[in-house]
Amino acid sequence: MAHDVVRIGIVGMGHVGPHVASALVNWGIVDELYVSDIDEDKARAECLDLTDSTAFAPRPARIFDVGADYEALTRADIIINTAGDITKVATSRDGELYGTTDIARTFVGRIAAAGFEGFWINVSNPCDVVTRLVHELSGLPASHVLGTGTSLDSARLRRAIAQKTGLSIQSVDAYMIGEHGASELAAFSQVSIAGKPLHELAAERPEQFGFSGDEVERDGVLGGYDVYNVKHCTEYGIGAAAARIAAAIVRGERAVLPASVRLDGQYGQSGFYISTPAVIGADGVEDIYELHLTDTEHERFLSSCEKVKHNYELVREHAVRVS
Known part of the structure; x- marks a missing residue:
């Protein structure tokens, strides 16, 4: 019997995003993975690298580069937010406070307006603050929005x-x-x-x-x-x-x-x-x-x-x- 196709999107392909993607592929969790980043060349390169890794994955997975076309992420069941600037957390996770929340405002509302009804998992720091903002911007029930937290x-x-x-x-x-x-x-x-x-x-x-x-x-x-x-x-x-x-x-x-x-x-x-x-x-x-x-x-x-x-x-x- 065919299983349901699992679709997951990732926003932000800096340090963390690619490792989330690699785990999803190599653990056999995802069937279709959508990678997104404002640096479209970086997103394209990560897509190619991840696609190469699927030859060794426990089950087939297709990787799609959507660049900054955030609306394309509405195809996903889950969107994982890793967008941010790691250099700003050198002394405190609060260092990204304004940066990551400003970044989240550039895409969460757009994705909501495009009709996304799935789940958000937020990684970006400060995690609890950004997760609350994602919840408010998404229009989704609180049960559909959570953060990696502790x-x-x-x-x-x-x-x-x-x-x-x-x-x-x-x-x-x-x-x-x-x-x-x-x-x-x-x-x-x-x-x-x-x-x-x-x-x-x-x-x-x-x-x-x-x-x-x-x-x-x-x-x-x-x-x-x-x-x-x-x-x-x-x-x-x-x-x-x-x-x-x-x-x-x-x-x-x-x-x-x-x-x-x-x-x-x-x-x-x-x-x-x-x-x-x-x-x-x-x-x-x-x-x-x-x-x-x-x-x-x-x-x-x-x-x-x-x-x-x-x-x-x-x-x-x-x-x-x-x-």
Whole structure:
């Protein structure tokens, strides 16, 4: 039997976009991939390079170069936004605040006007702010718009815990929550391995599990800069994170993944995007899980919420000034 054709578009083919595309092709997630960039020569070259890679992919995939013809992306089931300027995040993910939001305004509305009814996955930073803007410009339900948020930060946290314990990263259940940025935090009280809370394991085997949250949270918050300060970009991890979220949607997985989603009463907060574990499936964001945080963790999460809301107000004021 023929399967449904999966169509995915990517806006922005700088460092991250091509790695998202490569993961989608090499994991066998996509049948038709549409690549878009304002630098049409770059988009064309990436299209050719990706097409060459399909000879080794697990299933056939066709790659289409649409350049800056954003309306062509309405053919896609999912559009992934990676457009931005990586050089502006050298010291903070907020460095792209005005640039990425201005860029998003050049294409999200056009795509909406052309009739796009699928899903948006935003990667561009500051992720929570840009994701909220994409939601507002798209006219889509909040469940159809989400960001990679702390998905990669959570992977970095899990990697740090795996290195401390000597276990595989796949065996660690742990989440970074809040802003994808400096105010995010490790929900350390909720870390578990084999269904057993880390604090119980620490009491039983302090030599293996008796480390503090501060020791591993640092990698979740700043691990990206360990890479950026040498490579001047991060690409593999975030490319895989975006592809993983896309896979959960197109396969209807109902996978629990950390992502930037619009809160609707969780943690006593509503109306803006920030990261927490969410159920992601065929209908996009199908449920949002509120973790049982300690008082200190809850206070830090609320502080992170205020940071994200403040940044969005700055963007709103900027739009009024330049309009």
